[in-house]
Amino acid sequence: AQSVTQLDSHVSVSEGTPVLLRCNYSSSYSPSLFWYVQHPNKGLQLLLKYTSAATLVKGINGFEAEFKKSETSFHLTKPSAHMSDAAEYFCVVSDGDYGGATNKLIFGTGTLLAVQP
Amino acid sequence: DGGITQSPKYLFRKEGQNVTLSCEQNLNHDAMYWYRQDPGQGLRLIYYSQIVNDFQKGDIAEGYSVSREKKESFPLTVTSAQKNPTAFYLCASSPLGSGSPLHFGNGTRLTVT
Numbered sequence: 158a159q160s161v162t163q164l165d166s167h168v169s170v171s172e173g174t175p176v177l178l179r180c181n182y183s184s185s186y187s188p189s190l191f192w193y194v195q196h197p198n199k200g201l202q203l204l205l206k207y208t209s210a211a212t213l214v215k216g217i218n219g220f221e222a223e224f225k226k227s228e229t230s231f232h233l234t235k236p237s238a239h240m241s242d243a244a245e246y247f248c249v250v251s252d253g254d255y256g257g258a259t260n261k262l263i264f265g266t267g268t269l270l271a272v273q274p
Numbered sequence: 275d276g277g278i279t280q281s282p283k284y285l286f287r288k289e290g291q292n293v294t295l296s297c298e299q300n301l302n303h304d305a306m307y308w309y310r311q312d313p314g315q316g317l318r319l320i321y322y323s324q325i326v327n328d329f330q331k332g333d334i335a336e337g338y339s340v341s342r343e344k345k346e347s348f349p350l351t352v353t354s355a356q357k358n359p360t361a362f363y364l365c366a367s368s369p370l371g372s373g374s375p376l377h378f379g380n381g382t383r384l385t386v387t
Binding site: 166174189191194198199200201202203208247251261262264265266267 | 278309313314317318366379
C-alpha cells in the first residue's frame with residue numbers, strides 16, 4: 158500500500174530565505190505525487206503535480222519539487238520565501254490499487270510553514 | 275468561474291442531531307469526495323463517488339451517509355452515530371482516473387456540543 162511521510166510538522170524561515178519541506182513516500186509502482194497548500198480555514202490548492210514525466214516539477218508561486226526515485230523523496234522547495242507563503246503544506250500520493258479508475262489520494266499529515274519578517 | 279461550493283462555512287449543532295453539509299460543483303467532474311480534517315492528522319477520506327447513484331465508503335465512513343442523485347451535488351450527512359463529529363469537512367472533485375488532481379471547496383467547520 159502507498160504511504161507518505163512529511164518529515165517536519167513545523168518549519169520556520171525568514172522572509173527572503175530558501176524553503177525546504179520534506180516528503181518521503183512508499184509505493185509499489187510508479188506513483189503520482191502532489192503538493193497542496195492550505196491557508197487557514199480554506200480548502201486545499203494544488204501547487205504542483207508529478208506524473209512520471211520530468212523529475213523536476215515547477216508549480217505555482219515559485220515552488221518546485223524534485224522526484225527522486227532512489228531516495229523515495231519528493232521535497233518541495235522555493236528559493237526565496239514570502240510572507241504570503243505562510244500556510245500548511247500537504248504532500249500527497251495517488252493510491253492506484255483500485256483498478257486504475259479510482260483516484261484515492263493518500264495525504265501526509267502536513268507541514269506548517271511560518272515565515273518571519 | 276468553475277469551482278466547488280460548500281455551504282455553510284460554519285455549522286453548529288447539538289449532540290444527537292443529524293446535520294447535512296452541502297457540496298456543489300460546476301466543473302463537470304465525474305468523481306466527488308468528502309474528507310475530514312483534524313489537527314495533526316491530515317485528511318481522511320469519508321466517502322467518494324465516481325458516478326451518479328453510486329458511491330463507496332472511504333477509510334472512516336462510520337456515522338456518515340451520502341447521496342449522489344445529480345452529477346453536480348454530493349451532500350454529506352453527519353448522523354448522531356458519529357462519535358466525534360466536530361471537525362473541518364472538505365469536499366473535492368476530480369476527473370476520473372488515477373493521478374488526476376483534486377479540486378477542493380473551502381470547507382465547512384462543524385461544531386457539535
